[in-house]
Amino acid sequence: MRDFFQIPIPRYLFVFALLVRFLIMPFLYHPDIKIYNFQSSFLSSGVLNIYDFLNEKKQELPFREEFVYQPLAYLFWGSYQVLIKPLLGSSFKEWLWDASQQSVENFRIFRFIFLLKLPLLFFDVLTAFLLASFFDDKKRKSRVFTLWLLNPFSIFIIYAYSGFDIIVSFLVLLSLYLAKKDRLVLSSFFLVLGYLFKAYPLLLLPIIFLKVNKFSDFLKMFLVVLATFLSLSYPFFSKSFISGAISSGLMNRIFAPSIDLGFGVRIIIPFLIMFIVYLLSRLDKRIEVYFFLLLVVVLSFIHFHIQWLVWILPLLILFLVKYKENYFIAVLWFLVMFFLPFLYDDKQMTVSLFSLFSRYFSLIPYPFVIVQKVYDPYYLQSLLQTASSSLALFLLWKNINYIKK
Numbered sequence: 001m002r003d004f005f006q007i008p009i010p011r012y013l014f015v016f017a018l019l020v021r022f023l024i025m026p027f028l029y030h031p032d033i034k035i036y037n038f039q040s041s042f043l044s045s046g047v048l049n050i051y052d053f054l055n056e057k058k059q060e061l062p063f064r065e066e067f068v069y070q071p072l073a074y075l076f077w078g079s080y081q082v083l084i085k086p087l088l089g090s091s092f093k094e095w096l097w098d099a100s101q102q103s104v105e106n107f108r109i110f111r112f113i114f115l116l117k118l119p120l121l122f123f124d125v126l127t128a129f130l131l132a133s134f135f136d137d138k139k140r141k142s143r144v145f146t147l148w149l150l151n152p153f154s155i156f157i158i159y160a161y162s163g164f165d166i167i168v169s170f171l172v173l174l175s176l177y178l179a180k181k182d183r184l185v186l187s188s189f190f191l192v193l194g195y196l197f198k199a200y201p202l203l204l205l206p207i208i209f210l211k212v213n214k215f216s217d218f219l220k221m222f223l224v225v226l227a228t229f230l231s232l233s234y235p236f237f238s239k240s241f242i243s244g245a246i247s248s249g250l251m252n253r254i255f256a257p258s259i260d261l262g263f264g265v266r267i268i269i270p271f272l273i274m275f276i277v278y279l280l281s282r283l284d285k286r287i288e289v290y291f292f293l294l295l296v297v298v299l300s301f302i303h304f305h306i307q308w309l310v311w312i313l314p315l316l317i318l319f320l321v322k323y324k325e326n327y328f329i330a331v332l333w334f335l336v337m338f339f340l341p342f343l344y345d346d347k348q349m350t351v352s353l354f355s356l357f358s359r360y361f362s363l364i365p366y367p368f369v370i371v372q373k374v375y376d377p378y379y380l381q382s383l384l385q386t387a388s389s390s391l392a393l394f395l396l397w398k399n400i401n402y403i404k405k
Helices: 011-024 032-045 050-060 071-083 091-096 101-105 109-132 138-150 152-161 165-180 184-195 201-209 215-236 239-246 250-255 269-282 287-300 306-322 324-343 359-363 367-372 377-404
Strands: 258-262 265-268
Touching: 011 109, 011 138, 011 152, 032 050, 032 071, 032 091, 032 109, 050 239, 071 215, 091 109, 101 109, 101 359, 109 138, 109 152, 109 165, 109 306, 138 306, 152 306, 165 184, 165 201, 165 287, 165 306, 184 201, 184 215, 201 215, 201 269, 201 287, 215 239, 265 269, 269 287, 269 377, 287 306, 287 324, 287 377, 306 324, 324 367, 324 377, 367 377
Parallel strands: none
Antiparallel strands: 258 265
């Protein structure tokens, strides 16, 4: 454990990386952090099945969105609020229930936002140490540690948009680390744990199963996965749970891009390419490559939220440090994906992030509106999405050539 927390870079760089995060955390605001914390706050009132509760009380609540995450997200954030309740103070609940635009002018909001982002900081820093654990030589340990802590993309996405994707990303990375050590049962456990926050780790699970050679190990892994899933999901099973956590978001978007064969039959493009990745993973020991490629393919063929890029950032950095031959294509793919969401018709992606300084930031024209005056922003989005899909397929093709060698 002591070796795990060894800092492989100069301490002043590590302190600098933390200071940058401390300076950003209280000042950039996306409403998602308020909404999922508002929904999770009902745990302290004794509400277990948040899905049914929100469905029944929808008309009485200031925020009427469904809880679109998995059960562990609700339990985690609800428990965290109970833990830090003395620090939040009595006015926190009043702020959570305030759905007006004036809520960003509450002078306590900086303290609330900072405290609510602390778990993100914890898993962000843990991710740096875990990435370093993939390597034995000091040079690559230092490189991967630095790339994670000092790259502006992860800092901005994690702390500006404030989704808890970094928690899931850490669990996926931990699963990958254990899989590399041939501890496949434990690896599958952490993937399911990640799924119980957000759905996407479920897509990676077949890669782990395909690495199993013995039926007894396969059965053991299946039982661990099933038991973990049922123990944390069964108390929530209901129609509201299915519509909120299972039938929304990522899974619906994966089914969208398709080729119509007629008679109601479609070939679902992301699944088609995912199956190819699954089959290739069986032929190759480089499991980290297939975690990376699978998410590259999925994100490239769907309409995604910028927060979802946190899923792939640790894997991208791992990929760049281990496999330099595809460095340029992988970086280019990420840059296209990073800038694409800024063209969405959504001011929360850009100018509204600074609303804590003044709510008048929301009145500033955002990129979609500016581009619309000279060009069709949807066509530009289509061009970038096509470019990212092409680069994703090229990375997949390069990997097939590697296997042939």
